[in-house]
Amino acid sequence: xxxxxxxxxxxxxxxxxxxxxxxxxxxxxxxxxxxxxxxxxxxxxxxxxxxxxxxxxxxxxxxxxxxxxxxxxxxxxxxxxxxxxxxxxxxxxxxxxxxxxxxxxxxxxxxxxxxxxxxxxxxxxxxxxxxxxxxxxxxxxxxxxxxxxxxxxxxxxxxxxxxxxxxxxxxxxxxxx
Amino acid sequence: xxxxxxxxxxxxxxxxxxxxxxxxxxxxxxxxxxxxxxxxxxxxxxxxxxxxxxxxxxxxxxxxxxxxxxxxxxxxxxxxxxxxxxxxxxxxxxxxxxxxxxxxxxxxxxxxxxxxxxxxxxxxxxxxxxxxxxxxxxxxxxxxxxxxxxxxxxxxxxxxxxxxxxxxxxxxxxxxxxxxxxxxxxxxxxxxxxxxxxxxxxxxxxxxxxxxxxxxxxxxxxxxxxxxxxxxxxxxxxxxxxxxxxxxxxxxxxxxxxxxxxxxxxxxxxxxxxxxxxxxxxxxxxxxxxxxxxxxxx
Numbered sequence: 001x002x003x004x005x006x007x008x009x010x011x012x013x014x015x016x017x018x019x020x021x022x023x024x025x026x027x028x029x030x031x032x033x034x035x036x037x038x039x040x041x042x043x044x045x046x047x048x049x050x051x052x053x054x055x056x057x058x059x060x061x062x063x064x065x066x067x068x069x070x071x072x073x074x075x076x077x078x079x080x081x082x083x084x085x086x087x088x089x090x091x092x093x094x095x096x097x098x099x100x101x102x103x104x105x106x107x108x109x110x111x112x113x114x115x116x117x118x119x120x121x122x123x124x125x126x127x128x129x130x131x132x133x134x135x136x137x138x139x140x141x142x143x144x145x146x147x148x149x150x151x152x153x154x155x156x157x158x159x160x161x162x163x164x165x166x167x168x169x170x171x172x173x174x175x176x177x
Numbered sequence: 178x179x180x181x182x183x184x185x186x187x188x189x190x191x192x193x194x195x196x197x198x199x200x201x202x203x204x205x206x207x208x209x210x211x212x213x214x215x216x217x218x219x220x221x222x223x224x225x226x227x228x229x230x231x232x233x234x235x236x237x238x239x240x241x242x243x244x245x246x247x248x249x250x251x252x253x254x255x256x257x258x259x260x261x262x263x264x265x266x267x268x269x270x271x272x273x274x275x276x277x278x279x280x281x282x283x284x285x286x287x288x289x290x291x292x293x294x295x296x297x298x299x300x301x302x303x304x305x306x307x308x309x310x311x312x313x314x315x316x317x318x319x320x321x322x323x324x325x326x327x328x329x330x331x332x333x334x335x336x337x338x339x340x341x342x343x344x345x346x347x348x349x350x351x352x353x354x355x356x357x358x359x360x361x362x363x364x365x366x367x368x369x370x371x372x373x374x375x376x377x378x379x380x381x382x383x384x385x386x387x388x389x390x391x392x393x394x395x396x397x398x399x400x401x402x403x404x405x406x407x408x409x410x411x412x413x414x415x416x417x418x419x420x421x422x423x424x425x426x427x428x429x430x431x432x433x434x435x436x437x438x439x440x441x442x443x444x445x446x447x448x449x450x451x452x453x454x455x456x457x458x459x460x461x462x463x464x465x466x467x468x469x470x471x472x473x474x475x
Binding site: 015016017019021023024025026027056057058059060063064067068087090091094095098099 | 295296298299300302303306322324325327328331332335338339409410411414415417418421
């Protein structure tokens, strides 16, 4: 169901010197290119990018690896991030929020979170979907005491941003490791 | 021969005096940079002085002479800071050049280092991490964290690669910033003699600014409005991120380009936010100062 890609694996060979740090746009572009190829070749629709063995990430590289990846992701493909430390999360959140992009992350202590752009409505609905599993608009509306239209709008936004899976009127959390 | 006196203190303001002493750009005739009486140089001073040498070399002009500081303590520090290692390729160095001290030198987190490509940035950040972590403990900057400082350093260096059109120089020191701050600080200096902000942004921005367009407008566009010459939506955020950090850390960011300087000025400093009409110097010279989180020293 889920393809796990260690980001540090893609760093090897992208930089002439041995390093664990994701720095600079050229490095980020090289790493993203390899990740895009790996995702395209995989059977699983969801890829989990594991940053656990990555050292630093600067803002430019975060933009190249994560923001641009989200922009070029093929239809039906999803991305989740895990293994982020505080400064990784800070850099990624910063570049995504500025471009109104969002991604689901699995924090080091488990659970889920979203980095980047997220309205209070988006967060509230994500809480329901990730806590209670697949469900439809009515379930979310009842649970949050919202109108069905408001719940539908938020769910649709989450689906378009690929933060949830949508199929046949049911919205499900992305499979997280 | 034009003799340009290097001031007693070769920092950002001291280098303005050097640029003014050149009288024109490029300077006419043979040049002597006289640092015999100079007592101290900041990372900015080292990186900007090497940018001057690099600019003259890239223009194919005669190598200027450079008179070494006479105080042994000063010249020894300059040697350990890596200045003379690179200066020899750009200047005719006059005077006794001491050997660099071996081992870790007090306050020098990164000797002045050339930045030309992405791999240089990786190398610089790799080298800075351990000394930065140690100095951040001494300066009570644990809440900021050395990784964020390294991220700011990386972004600053990338301005050279992405925008200068040539190589440049980076240096990082910690020192007692008595004159302006009254306590210790860490300084990053990243200088290049490249095309500068005005030329970099001209095609994308000049029309919008109409007759206001110039060095100061280009700096304002980049630093205040996070404008980049690239059209990608994610561009222009490196400087914006550095600025955000420095606002949190009560640090200072200043960038000089051409005849202007823009600064994000913390409460402890009284520099103007924007200066125009400075003596022209090519490229971009960036300085980041992060003050220690400790009571001022007497």
